[in-house]
Amino acid sequence: NCAVIDSACRRTLIGEYTLQHLEQHLLKHNLRTVRRDEQCEFRFGNSGTLVSREAVLIPACVGDRKFLIKAAILPAGGTWTPLLLSKELMKQLGTVLNTVEDSGEDCET
Numbered sequence: 001n002c003a004v005i006d007s008a009c010r011r012t013l014i015g016e017y018t019l020q021h022l023e024q025h026l027l028k029h030n031l032r033t034v035r036r037d038e039q040c041e042f043r044f045g046n047s048g049t050l051v052s053r054e055a056v057l058i059p060a061c062v063g064d065r066k067f068l069i070k071a072a073i074l075p076a077g078g079t080w081t082p083l084l085l086s087k088e089l090m091k092q093l094g095t096v097l098n099t100v101e102d103s104g105e106d107c108e109t
Contacts, residue, residue: 015081
């Protein structure tokens with residue numbers, strides 16, 4: 001469906017509840033996610049910390065370009081977090097954000 005670019009986030013992440021809704025949407029298109037054990041700790045601006053014990057591979061596309069998004073799954077306390085796309089993922093995708101003109105474009109790499 002959609003995601004939020006978070007240039008301050010070093011890892012892509014998603015809340016458990018948000019992921020469940022995204023998985024339901026993907027199933028309608030005969031697509032599935034793949035979950036695996038992977039631990040990661042996240043510190044937030046409010047001095048809170050959450051430990052993710054699972055990651056997920058999410059099929060995605062932008063235009064005709066298909067790829068997988070690897071995201072840490074946040075448990076209780078972060079379960080409603082939207083899919084936050086990290087700065088590193090945006091680099092891998094060759095994304096350019098133009099904050100002066102408030103626009104973005106996808107560049108070929």
